[in-house]
Amino acid sequence: MKFDCIIVGAGSMGMAAAYFLTKAGKRVCAIDAFNPPHTNGNHHGETRIIRYAYGEGVEYVPLALRAATLWQQLEQQVNKHLLLRTGVANIGDNDNPFIHTVIESAKKYDLPLEILNAEEIMKRWPGIQVGDNMIAAFEPTSGVLRVEDCVAAYKELAINEGAKVRINESVQHIAFGNTVKVTTANNTYEADSCIICAGAWTKKLLQQYNLPLNPIRKTFAWFEAEEALYGEANFPAFAVELSNECYYGFPSINGAGFKIGRHDGGETVNPDKALREFDVSDTADLRQFLATYMPQVGTLKEGKVCKYTMTPDEHFIIDFLPEQSNVIVATGFSGHGFKFSSAIGEMLAQMVTDGKPQLSNELFKLNRF
Incomplete structure (x- = not known):
């Protein structure tokens, strides 16, 4: 069978694209080397932050707001609670550029944002300890997404709409032309168009383009924590932007423990090789941060590893x-x-069907490199 579109990589982006394309009447085949949701990419670990006043660039705000609308629609479609509105506190020195872009984003798009000084931060959230020159840009309407549930929800909808989802099939080769041919270890598939969103494996699949992608080993961990201080009813998701480090974290959700990770740093990895397991050096790094900023967090419960796929400009x-x-x-x-x-x-579905997305992808074009 020939498809209208083959999607290589059926994780978070790919599975959502499969749903929107099949909903638009396209014949879609989504192929994944594993069985999404899974722990081999970067969509596992229970939770991810969703925020709208965006420190990485004001240009992201329309995309974030559209995403929020679609997450709310997805919740209704599958009748599951996917988005927890814990609020998000972006914390840093009062002259931190990231924090100022958060504030600029909120002003430009009239987003609710509260600015707290150090004393106000520690009064509202006694589990946090900050320096006198630090502020928090607190966004009360943002929060936390349940990541595996989100991927599973789009998978369910895509299949219900008629998408073919091929799991545990590793793509070996992609031949371009008027018809795209995708060869896996088991089969060859043909389609009029193709979306490649294979995460850390994208560069290998597209070697001839030498894409500026760097797969990096990352870690995150859960710690014992007092619910009165760090539970979801009393504590926000957060990012702490330091001069040369950035940490992020989540309140204890359903008693799972206080979750934290480091956003910057990490070591380049080969995606085809197993990642080094979470170890004592990873614990020490997180512990050093916690001792300064969240000293009442308890002992380590569990640590995990994942991969970022980084571009030079992020x-x-x-x-x-x-x-x-x-x-x-x-x-x-x-x-x-x-x-x-x-x-x-x-957006990907619109690019396949209409040739361009309704929201601009100018910031994300390849020719910037």
Whole structure:
């Protein structure tokens, strides 16, 4: 059977795209080397932050707001609670550029945002300890997405709409042309168009394009925590922007424990090899941060590893491949992409059906490199 579109990589972006394309009447085949949702990419670990006043760039705000609308629609479609409105506190020195872009984003798009000084931060959230020159830009309407549930929800809807989802099939080769041929270990599939969103494996699949992608080992962990201080009813999701470090975290949700990770740093990895397991050095790094800023957090419960796929400027790539008007690459989501995956799935579907998305992808074009 020939398809209208083959999607290589059926994780967060790919599964959402599969749903929106099948809903538009397209014959879709989504192929994944594993069985989404899974722990081999970067969409696992229970939770991701969703925020709208965006420190990485004001240009992201329309995409974030569209994503929020689509997440709310998805909740209604599958009748599951996917978005927890815990609020998000962005914390840093009062002259921190990231914090100021958050404030600028809120002003430009009239988003609710509360600015707290150090004394107000520690009064509202006694579990946080900050320096005198630090402020928080607190966004009360943002919160936390349940990531595996989100991917599973789009998978369910896509299949219900008629998408073919091929799991545990590793793509070996993609041949371009008026008809795109995708060869796996088991089969060859043909389609009029193709979306490639294979995460850390994208660069290998598209070696001839030498995409500026760097797969990086990342870690996150859960710690014992007093619910009165760090539970979801009393504590926000957060990011702490320091001069040369950035940490992010989540309140204890359903008693799971206080979750924290480091956004910057990490080591380049081969995606085909197993990641080094979470170890004592990872614990020590997180503990050093906690001792200073959240000293009442308790002992380690569990640590896990995942992968970021980074671009040099930490902005995404969402574009047609050079000289391939029927092949789109969506990659380099660089540790801050999941929240957008509903809207990016819709964007990819629009690029297949209409040739361009309704929201601009100018920031994400390949020719910037």
